Amino acid sequence: MNVLVCGGAGYIGSHTVCELIEQGHGAVVFDSLVKGHRAAVHKDAKFYKGDLRDEAAIDKVFKENDIDAVIDFAAFSLVGESCSEPLMYFDNNVYGTLRLLEAMNRAGVKKIVFSSTAATYGEPRSIPIVESDPTEPINPYGETKLTVEKMLKWSDAAYGIKYTALRYFNAAGAHISGEIGEDHSPESHLIPIILQAASGVRDHISIFGEDYPTPDGTCVRDYIHVTDLADAHIKALERLNRGGASTVYNLGNGTGFSVKEVIETAKAVTQKPIKVLTEGRRAGDPPTLIASSKKAVDELGWKPRFNTLPQIIETAWKWHSTHPKGYDDRG
Numbered sequence: 001m002n003v004l005v006c007g008g009a010g011y012i013g014s015h016t017v018c019e020l021i022e023q024g025h026g027a028v029v030f031d032s033l034v035k036g037h038r039a040a041v042h043k044d045a046k047f048y049k050g051d052l053r054d055e056a057a058i059d060k061v062f063k064e065n066d067i068d069a070v071i072d073f074a075a076f077s078l079v080g081e082s083c084s085e086p087l088m089y090f091d092n093n094v095y096g097t098l099r100l101l102e103a104m105n106r107a108g109v110k111k112i113v114f115s116s117t118a119a120t121y122g123e124p125r126s127i128p129i130v131e132s133d134p135t136e137p138i139n140p141y142g143e144t145k146l147t148v149e150k151m152l153k154w155s156d157a158a159y160g161i162k163y164t165a166l167r168y169f170n171a172a173g174a175h176i177s178g179e180i181g182e183d184h185s186p187e188s189h190l191i192p193i194i195l196q197a198a199s200g201v202r203d204h205i206s207i208f209g210e211d212y213p214t215p216d217g218t219c220v221r222d223y224i225h226v227t228d229l230a231d232a233h234i235k236a237l238e239r240l241n242r243g244g245a246s247t248v249y250n251l252g253n254g255t256g257f258s259v260k261e262v263i264e265t266a267k268a269v270t271q272k273p274i275k276v277l278t279e280g281r282r283a284g285d286p287p288t289l290i291a292s293s294k295k296a297v298d299e300l301g302w303k304p305r306f307n308t309l310p311q312i313i314e315t316a317w318k319w320h321s322t323h324p325k326g327y328d329d330r331g
């Protein structure tokens, strides 16, 4: 397959490009670099710098390449920022993918895998979360992703564009080589912040809330390795190639870890002291998010390979300890 990867210079996109190439596929990356890194893009991938909302730029990619399918990672994804700048989020996340779908129509490309999120569920009513649970986002970020899922449903009905929306839980870890990894700016995710505290790039990690209704009072999340996510995208494309119908899958390991458990595991993996402070709750954090990925396991034949927290943190540490400033310290 020759796959167009929008947002392929970002964290999950760059790992998916690697996995595509390692599995013998072709990858064409389209990324504005508003958040991503050119250095994260595999050397065997063709790269175009451009914004999805730029019709001429995206049309050029379809004209110059024989694209079989699209994976769309391109979006903004900071929950807090989405609350203060909702229109910026709808413009980039919804309008961007809308323009991509129009370009796919013009080019006659009929398959897409879309990055959705656990944030589409909002406050879960039961754990583990299954795909048929109510989707009631509690922030604009989750709402933009749910809106795209709806846009995809109607694009299938009208234009025959077949889609798979993958609702990721907490993406974590890095490529096993340690050559690419997570480098968001600003960084808001728990594991990179803990590891930056371990490597001395940050002074400390702040725990956001110790009074949640969880066993130790801190939030519980389901961490899923970025390479396992990457593999699920390829399996989702293969299923669409076999004629699979449009659908939605959760992607997680099915086990929850509290913030305190993640910190303790990181101390054991890194063998470094990590200074821990406690702050109040961060707005919009549900106490517990754990996926049921049974549907993906059953229908995609997907099986996470990095299914323990120490394994996930070890790969992240390999990246962070050798690239303390992320891609900035690359030659």
Ligand code: NAD
Pocket (backbone or CB within 6 Å): 006, 007, 008, 009, 010, 011, 012, 013, 030, 031, 032, 033, 034, 035, 036, 037, 050, 051, 052, 053, 072, 073, 074, 075, 076, 077, 092, 096, 115, 116, 117, 118, 167, 168, 169, 170, 171, 172, 184
């Ligand atoms: P990221 O910011 O590292 O990657 C997104 C990439 O898209 C960046 O390289 C950015 O430059 C690019 N981009 C953004 N808007 C663009 C546009 N209009 N045109 C072209 N390129 C554009 O984010 P990530 O952590 O790799 O997440 C990838 C996707 O997965 C996002 O859609 C995110 O919402 C979703 N997601 C991430 C997580 C997570 O834990 N990281 C969890 C659930 C869902």
Ligand code: UDP
Pocket (backbone or CB within 6 Å): 170, 188, 189, 190, 191, 193, 205, 206, 207, 208, 209, 219, 220, 221, 259, 282, 285
């Ligand atoms: N968290 C924290 N301190 C931080 C960053 C995150 O306590 O510096 C907590 C956050 O409140 C949440 C969990 O860690 O309960 C995971 O947060 P992250 O931002 O990594 O992912 P999210 O679950 O928000 O997608």
